[in-house]
Amino acid sequence: MGNENHANSMHWVKGTVGKTIARQGHVNIPDGLYEEEHGRDGFYGPVSHLYRTHAPTNWKRIEGTLKPRAFDCNRLGVSDHDAITSRTRVLFNEDVAIHVSQPNLTEMPFFFRNADADEIYFAHRGEGTIETDFGPLAFKQGDYVVIPRGTTYRIVCEHTPYFLVIESFSRVHQPDRGLLGMHALYDPAATGVPDPQPSAFKGAQGPDGSTEWEVRVQRQGQCSSIFYGFNPLDVVGWKGNLTAWKLSIHDICPVISHRAHLAPSVHTTLQGSGFVMCSFVPRPLESEPGALKVPFFHRNIDYDEVLFYHDGDFFSRDGIDAGMITFHPQGVHHGPHPKALKKSWDSNNTWTDEIAVMVDTEKPLHMSPRAQETEWADYHLSWREDDSSDPAEDTAKTPATV
Ligand SMILES: [Fe+2]
Structure with missing residues (x-):
């Protein structure tokens, strides 16, 4: 750590201000040159600006x-299935999986619970409601909805939606605002959390002829189904700091x-x-x-x-x-x-x-x-x-x- 701090504190300048380097990065780049930012750790770590002739x-x-x-994920087209079954994984690694989903079946006939990952829905198109353990969250185009791992939920759409879905195999959280202050980026008051409201989903007929409600649980990428003789989204009250929540991209500053x-x-x-x-x-x-x-x-x-x-x-x-x-x-x-x-x-x-x-x-x-x-x-x-x-x-x- 000591060496790292020492290295980070050093800064060299090799060139002439105004001719071969800029005094301020990204401002007044010398004529005919191209500035490249070569850095580590995204935009947080050590960095140099390189002034190139091409x-x-x-x-x-x-x-x-x-x-x-x-x-062009539009070419994947609208699926005949529900929002979960319609997911197409596009890119993935050990930390995250990026999917798109364009379901034609606008009402999920089962509840879903992801035991592998927190999920982030971004509604590229469509509107509707996500019923969760914590209550329903209405969403519309441009909304992010964050669903903590293990939450039981069901999506009901009013129009054919197009979701970008992120599975995060670690806990999703808001960024540290640091020097900007707690109301920067988006005010926490602009986020929405659900009020408890049991689901009105009527379930389906089971093999014995009685009504049942399916909860499809994903673990290690595989789904199993748990069937109840009652609607399992039956929470009438909750308290705490773990919940599904939403944010509109239009509320970002x-x-x-x-x-x-x-x-x-x-x-x-x-x-x-x-x-x-x-x-x-x-x-x-x-x-x-x-x-x-x-x-x-x-x-x-x-x-x-x-x-x-x-x-x-x-x-x-x-x-x-x-x-x-x-x-x-x-x-x-x-x-x-x-x-x-x-x-x-x-x-x-x-x-x-x-x-x-x-x-x-x-x-x-x-x-x-x-x-x-x-x-x-x-x-x-x-x-x-x-x-x-x-x-x-x-x-x-x-x-x-x-
Ligand atoms: Fe980039």
Whole structure:
């Protein structure tokens, strides 16, 4: 620890301010140079800014499996099943699993209990109610619903929904607001918790002809069913600090500086062991002359980075649409597309209208075969400066998401 602190306290400067390095990161980058933030531990650890003569994303081609990827999960389509059975696992590791679910059956005919993981639902589309042990939580498009491991629940939707579902194999919690104060990011008062209300679910006819209620319990990835002769969501009161709760992405107050582009970690919404979730919501762009308005180049060496596109103007960009997922693995650069970078300097646009959810994981993620069926094969070539696709229309709106 002593050596680490000593190392962190050191800082070297190798270059000339204004010519080969910037005095303030992400502001007044010398003409003709590309600034890369090369850091450890996401955006928390030791870091250097490297000033390059070429964009590090301007590769000719990539051989091998390590490359940026994009999945059009809309192509998975609407399932005939309920919200649980409809889950398609997209990316996963030992800490977290990322699913999408587009159920056509809007009312689950059973209760579900995940004994493996806390769950985070993000309602990309649809509205309805999640009945839980603690009472019902109404949800609508743009809501996060956090369901602690072991909670019994059932989803009833009013319209065909599209959920992004995160399984966290550790406890999900809110981020430490630190210097920002407890009401930053989102006010705890903006969150919602359920009032106790027993479920009105009528159950189903069992093999002996009597009415029964099924609780499907997932443990170690396998489901078993427990059947009751009464509705098991029968809680009439509860107290404590463990419950299902919800938060609208529209209640998030983004942290910004008008003077310099901040790291995406300032947009952290939820976290668990080995991962963080961030929300990117509409916000003003940096207004200081010379301040970078687009994401800086980096190779996120300690985190895999997953972005789910929910809503916003940047969908005018070729190939990216709402409901898609991009995946940037550790070790491969990403940053603004070349036309986006050029256009950001002469744009009068002062606002970004993106809404997106990011999941960053410490351990490398694995892709599921189903996800790979929806892959946009040439996504990794979309940074080439000779790329024939034309993202010019979105350049001023190019999001600060990654
Ligand atoms: Fe990133």
